[in-house]
Amino acid sequence: MTGWLTSRLLQSLAVLLVMSVAVHGLMALMPGDPIDLMIASDPHLNAADAIRLKALYGLDKPWGERYLAWAGQVMRGELGYSRLFAKPVLQIMGPAIANSLTLMGTALILSLLAALPLGILASRHQGGWADHLVNAISFASVSLPTFWLGLMLMVLFSVKLGWLPAGGMQSLTGDGGGVLDSLRHMALPVATLAIAGIGQYARHTRAAMLNEAAQDYIRTAKAKGCTPRRLVWRHQFRNALLPLVTLLGLEFGNLFSGALITETVFGWPGMGKLIADSVMGNDFNLALTALMLATAMTLLGSVLADLTMARLDPRIKYR
């Protein structure tokens, strides 16, 4: 077990290392460096300024040297300063991660709360009207463009009905800022993400439940006179959870890379927006740290999923 875990973690580290080279290289291939962008926006910047700034930002060195400088700095535990925000990288990323986790975590829990019962319901009435209804809901949910859904919800609930705020994390005037106020601001972005997530989870739940229903042990339990309720929850659902855990393991990393589109539409300052802005702004320190964190979390998520599987399923052994 320990041997398996060590090897998995080592492999993940290797993947991270390769990915950091790849991402750093890709960003270096993006046109224009920060100084070129400054020149474009400030007509009075002259040649001397350009050369002085390139040296100051270390952009006059070849790519390999820049990567090694960055990697060395990270090895020493210094993530450096964000070029865009002129603040230490962690100070910028901390709140963004918290915001993304709040938003996406809530949405994930809500969509699971809706999707699991729907999936189970569908599987228990396979081919019946409930199944068809759940099917229709799932297909609709996975086929909606997120930004369109977000804007439509905004049109309806914020502008037409005036029930909910259209964006931001809290009211900026009056006596805003309480828990209730935050919840009100979360409602629409969370709903957008949750609606988009329901379909996927409902379909997977249904498929996993049906897969278990065909297993021998269910027939045995039925023959033994197990109540349908106990059968579904005690036996079928417990085992159907296994494939769902794998899915959630993958989702775990997404929590750290944020939801770019939803964050953009609702002005929610999370990781998605931060990563996109830092990539576009050629902010190497911030972009690389954030991307590597998201990658690491996804890899960790799959290791955790495997560990959970081993816990839940006595048939699986890792050596």
Next chain:
Amino acid sequence: MRRLVALLFGLLLVLTASLPARAKDDLVIGITQFPSTLHPNLDSMMAKTYVLAMTTRPLTAFNAKWQLVCMLCERLPSFDNGQAKREKTPDGKPGVALTFTLRPDLFWGDGVPVTTQDVLFTWEMGKHPQSGVANGEMYRRILAIDVQDDKTFTLHLDRLTFDYNVMNGLTPIPAHLERAAFLADPAQYRVRNGYDQKPAQPGLYNGPYVITQVVAGSHLVLEPNRFWKGSQPAFKRLVVRSVENTAALEAQLLSGGIDMIAGELGLPLEQALALEKRADPRFRIVTKSGLVFEHVDVNLDSPILSDRTLRQALMYGLDRQSMNRQLFDGRQPVADSSVNPLDGIYAADVPKYSYDPAKAAKMLDDAGWKMAGGLRRNAQGQALTLELMTTAGNRSRELVSQVIQAQWRKLGIDVRLKAEAPRVFFAETVTKRRFAHLALYAWISAPESVPRTTLHSTQIPTEANAWAGQNNPGYANPVMDTLLDNIETELDVPERRQLWRQLQHLYATDLPALPLFFRADSYVLPRQLEGLEPTGHQDPSTLWVENWRWRP
């Protein structure tokens, strides 16, 4: 299950309870960009300029009437009042000495008076090679500063130009707070400065407001400066919220999340016009056309476009009037050259290109591009194909470029459109002169600013000068160079006006860039707000935020 449903319904009811009544002494301003750093001197970015204009003021600025006024000083130096004096620079060139006196009632937010020491420190920081100041031009121009006393100082400039007393770029920062951090490690100052590390220190600001809270990527909160002695601001709290997506920005406005949208960084004109048409009683829309010059840069190295007749034919083939009328409701005046008709130096007799497709066709024929099967070709059989590039995501430009394409196609010119992400477009395509033919974008400038960086032959970006300079068309005309040099040093107003007239004529004839419009900014304001005057140039309306108030 039933309990769960009841709970959910309860939650829904609570969440949708109506908004609390709005306190009248605060104002939430929506903009489309979040300021990245807050240090006034390190780099330039519109969002930062907009916010900081409420908290840190420059020595001088252009007001809404496009006149130069003192912000921190008592009186503008001039030769007439004796505060400006001609002198020779150490290397014998004509220079000037300007004596400024700071207003006596200026204080930093912590009660410390603003003094000449602050000006001196700002200059020392700005000219330091490692300080990270992007544009060192202004600091280099100041050769020395003589300190008279706490409030009076004399600047010695390295050249004498007509705009010698324009010190809009000199924004003092507090020496008592920042000097230590700068001297400790100048190379790290760009990240270790107080504005970026602890922006909520009142002592960093000397305007009517101080910044009290910064939530990165979301909003900034400003509250009145207790030591501000000027006209007292009406709002107890200003919030500047950034929402990048303009549809979402409008939604926040309509749902009451924000009170107004800044014109400097706000809705594109066509979106504001649509909002105006719906006549929402809560809002008033003000459009102001100004010094944002939308134009098409021409790559003069291209064999096709190096022919001036062809460039003129392109202008005659453009129906800018009807574009303005139909797309922009007549709010975006057509440009004849880079000089705005509202600018004092505008020459009314500048050549104008009105829509004349017949003339354009004849000029193209004469230039050797004959119509053959709906497309023009030259004697070698080469088709008249032009690539028009612009920035992706800018809706107005996307629309205008499509209309241009359609209009020129009628003349038999095959126009290919290409939109690039702004960072690619500005950092690479335009600055490194990598556009094949035409590039559509805008310049923002100050009143009577000399277009040296865009028209002088020494300002053509090349590998050798690290791609600095903005003469992206590659325009090199000795006559233009001389005009630019002479305008800068001509102090006599009528004489200078004459030179400006020649420049505009030359520009409109030579067409290094095809002038399109002077962009109109649209301000969406609460109906009761008054005192906000759009400026129409690069100094934002927030420089006079203390005049904003609710109509009684």
Next chain:
Amino acid sequence: MIKPRDLPALVGAVLLVFLAFATLSAPWLAADPEAMNLAAIHAAPSLSHPLGTDELGRDVAARLLNGGRVSLAVALSTALLAAILGTAIGLVAGYRGGWVDAALMRMTDGVMALPLLPLLIVLAALDPAKLGIGDEARSSEIFMVGRMVVIIALVGWTGAARLVRAQTLSVKTRDYVRAATALGATPGRIMVRHILPNVASPMVVAATLSVGNIILVESALSFLGLGVQPPMASWGNMLTGAMNVIWSAPDQALWPGLAIFVTVLAFNLAGDGLQRALDPRR
């Protein structure tokens, strides 16, 4: 007799046929999608413009049909390219095993673990000139569309690779493959002749299901200003353009949004049906 459970798949298939027909026959069905009329901006639906006109007075119906052609072409070719890439990588990984397998699969993990949209943003902003692609080639429309296809395919192949590798692992131990190996067939021949046919049907299903996702990704990229560029219409950029005027002309956003929704739905339904039809356990 059609069973009720096959009805959704049938609906999907019919929708797809209809979409293919409508978009392919756009030049005959509808007006010129690029013909402007600045005097009739945002016109209401009428006989000559069944869905009204857009912000430049162009016929929305015509743009919808032509945009559909671009969107569908991008989505289908991307799905195909991603499937080919994924199949090739999965086949090689599964068949060769050992360090080749380990390296390829770790690479797959890595690409899967990177967040999709930022990666697409980096790829979309890459400078083709720095990769040695000439100016002439860069400006053609084919290149611009092809670029989207390649970019999305470059991050979209991972699912296919895993699927094919798993199939290959199970097929390669079968007797007829061993027999072919013993008879001296080259690895290339074995992979193409014996293993590929066995992985084909799950691949077709996966590719069909991925088309819907790709349409969504393309529209999201357009939303971020990195997708198909005007004047070429795609549903993604039509929707993005309509967002600015969503308050004054909401139906502008309705049509492309609906088109995307229906198409994605159709591909998902059809893919789902295909999966059930091809499932050997049925």
